[in-house]
Amino acid sequence: MDKNITSQLKEKYEAIDQNLGVHLEGLLYSKPITYWDYIHTDALLNLQIQRTTLPDEMVFIGYHQINELIFKMILWEIKQVAECNTLNAVFFEDKIMRISRYFDMLTTSFNIMREGMDVEQYNKFRHTLTPASGFQSAQYRLIEFASTELINLIDIRFRETIDRNTPFEHALEHLYWQAAGKDYKTGKKSILLINFENRYKEEFITFMKVYQTKNLWSRFKELPKADQKDKDLVKAMRHLDYTVNIKWVMAHYNAAKHYILGKDGDGEATGGSNWQKYMLPKYQKRIFFPDLWTEKEKETWGTDI
Numbered sequence: 001m002d003k004n005i006t007s008q009l010k011e012k013y014e015a016i017d018q019n020l021g022v023h024l025e026g027l028l029y030s031k032p033i034t035y036w037d038y039i040h041t042d043a044l045l046n047l048q049i050q051r052t053t054l055p056d057e058m059v060f061i062g063y064h065q066i067n068e069l070i071f072k073m074i075l076w077e078i079k080q081v082a083e084c085n086t087l088n089a090v091f092f093e094d095k096i097m098r099i100s101r102y103f104d105m106l107t108t109s110f111n112i113m114r115e116g117m118d119v120e121q122y123n124k125f126r127h128t129l130t131p132a133s134g135f136q137s138a139q140y141r142l143i144e145f146a147s148t149e150l151i152n153l154i155d156i157r158f159r160e161t162i163d164r165n166t167p168f169e170h171a172l173e174h175l176y177w178q179a180a181g182k183d184y185k186t187g188k189k190s191i192l193l194i195n196f197e198n199r200y201k202e203e204f205i206t207f208m209k210v211y212q213t214k215n216l217w218s219r220f221k222e223l224p225k226a227d228q229k230d231k232d233l234v235k236a237m238r239h240l241d242y243t244v245n246i247k248w249v250m251a252h253y254n255a256a257k258h259y260i261l262g263k264d265g266d267g268e269a270t271g272g273s274n275w276q277k278y279m280l281p282k283y284q285k286r287i288f289f290p291d292l293w294t295e296k297e298k299e300t301w302g303t304d305i
Contacts, residue, residue: 057125063116066109081216087222092220096237103243103244110254114254117259131191146215147216149212153176176284216289241293281301
């Protein structure tokens with residue numbers, strides 16, 4: 001064995017009061033790694049459990065599980081920006097572009113949903129999912145919290161009446177996606193929203209507190225003025241904002257419309273949400289990085305698709 005490597009290993013384990021010899025002896029009995037053990041292929045491929053006998057339900061399940069894995073990778077990249085102690089334009093742009101590539105892939109992947117399932121089958125197995133909904137993707141909500149200041153996620157009807165120091169629980173009650181699960185005339189929440197909040201409310205509030213000052217938008221505004229004007233970084237930020245809040249949302253909307261409003265659809269989302277008002281960006285004007293857009297661009301947000 002290379003003496004330099006041995007020396008480094010000894011130093012590594014001595015730093016944590018461990019005996020290098022014991023660890024080396026352990027290697028004598030360890031199994032060599034395989035692809036399927038490392039990736040946990042068997043476990044991964046056994047997570048697609050259908051509720052019906054309709055073949056295309058497997059497409060639906062697999063597709064959404066892949067989305068959740070991609071969301072996890074996006075959160076992993078955002079976390080690195082949030083926790084970086086030596087943030088600069090080059091590092092920031094690199095991470096933003098990684099996140100954008102994931103969302104670019106998610107956007108184009110909706111063709112799999114749109115063209116990859118039989119409409120008649122979908123409109124049979126979807127009723128077994130009620131009252132569950134893709135609305136209940138907690139990771140996607142975390143991505144939003146980690147991307148921008150909470151004020152930019154507040155329902156546009158309430159933004160002028162809620163200040164940035166409002167309690168987190170109050171802010172949560174007025175986020176744009178509450179409109180999908182709450183009757184604002186009566187204030188009554190649907191079972192879709194009740195189930196979602198029962199499972200994730202405390203986690204959301206804790207996450208919101210953590211990312212209040214280290215979301216992507218806040219961290220961008222901490223950069224030196226010269227870095228904030230870096231053309232490549234600004235272009236990357238705008239691309240991400242447009243991709244997430246217009247292109248990806250509209251691709252999702254059009255896929256939903258294909259099935260729910262098609263000739264065999266009933267117009268109702270599985271969770272009972274007002275999905276058209278909730279999804280269309282022109283109604284909520286969700287913009288992560290508002291200062292990077294002109295007033296005209298914000299005014300016409302989501303109307304060009």
